Amino acid sequence: MLFVMTEEQIRQLQVEGYLILTGVIDAAWLEALRTATARQLDLEGENAGAEFRKEENAQRLANLVDKGQVFQQVICHSELLEAAGAVLGPDFKLGSLNYRAAEPLSNSSQPLHCDMGLLPDAKGNAVFNSIWLLDHFTPENGATRFVPGSHVSGKLPQQALRDPWAAHPEERLALGAAGDVILMNAHLWHGGTANRTAAPRRSLHAFFVRGDQPQQQYQKRLLRPETQASLSEELRRILALDDERNDALSLQSSGRSGFLR
Numbered sequence: 001m002l003f004v005m006t007e008e009q010i011r012q013l014q015v016e017g018y019l020i021l022t023g024v025i026d027a028a029w030l031e032a033l034r035t036a037t038a039r040q041l042d043l044e045g046e047n048a049g050a051e052f053r054k055e056e057n058a059q060r061l062a063n064l065v066d067k068g069q070v071f072q073q074v075i076c077h078s079e080l081l082e083a084a085g086a087v088l089g090p091d092f093k094l095g096s097l098n099y100r101a102a103e104p105l106s107n108s109s110q111p112l113h114c115d116m117g118l119l120p121d122a123k124g125n126a127v128f129n130s131i132w133l134l135d136h137f138t139p140e141n142g143a144t145r146f147v148p149g150s151h152v153s154g155k156l157p158q159q160a161l162r163d164p165w166a167a168h169p170e171e172r173l174a175l176g177a178a179g180d181v182i183l184m185n186a187h188l189w190h191g192g193t194a195n196r197t198a199a200p201r202r203s204l205h206a207f208f209v210r211g212d213q214p215q216q217q218y219q220k221r222l223l224r225p226e227t228q229a230s231l232s233e234e235l236r237r238i239l240a241l242d243d244e245r246n247d248a249l250s251l252q253s254s255g256r257s258g259f260l261r
């Protein structure tokens with residue numbers, strides 16, 4: 001069924017910069033995603049996340065479109081695509097599909113950041129992110145923090161704040177249940193928080209960029225030929241596999257994160 005965002009949902013994305021959709025991932029899909037990510041972590045071992053970057057106190061996997069249909073289903077989800085279009089306009093593509101788990105008892109947060117270190121420009125918003133909850137996000141286990149409305153501040157946190165790592169007086173936690181999806185204008189100041197529990201806080205990040213931006217992970221180079229050959233027309237379009245402008249943009253300059261350490 002076609003999802004049509006309500007006026008209130010569009011208002012919240014525009015004004016506050018985020019929206020939480022509940023119950024997007026059903027029980028069977030959730031189990032399949034948890035199983036597939038655990039298997040992939042096992043397979044990749046020390047190399048997990050290497051196509052993008054590694055992060056202290058977090059487990060990461062990158063390039064997930066190449067790692068199973070169960071992941072490909074995420075990036076063609078109709079509600080997600082509608083929200084990406086509402087933020088970025090009709091010309092957008094996948095930037096990357098990653099897994100991130102805040103490690104148990106990690107005691108370290110991310111700094112507030114905007115994805116790819118970008119501000120909106122004359123054409124509007126350039127980045128959109130979605131966080132797919134594979135576990136409940138609670139105040140204790142490393143839920144994402146964000147500063148409502150900061151996507152229109154015209155400044156990056158590292159320009160505006162003395163210490164982007166510190167708690168911000170207006171920050172809130174994105175709390176939700178496993179199966180929910182957080183949609184976010186990725187110019188919104190946000191970051192992961194410390195996980196003070198004994199279990200990992202698992203999530204997927206499906207990240208989109210406007211068509212004139214490089215992909216964070218250049219899909220044409222990262223996806224194996226057999227994966228590319230298996231994809232539907234719709235997936236090829238979302239991944240910009242046949243888009244020469246994207247080849248020129250992404251070949252040299254992909255791989256930017258919001259905060260580099």
Ligand SMILES: O=C(O)CCC(=O)C(=O)O
Nearest residue numbers: 100143144190191192193
């Ligand atoms: O997983 C999270 O809570 C947010 C992660 C994030 O913002 C990032 O890795 O850039």
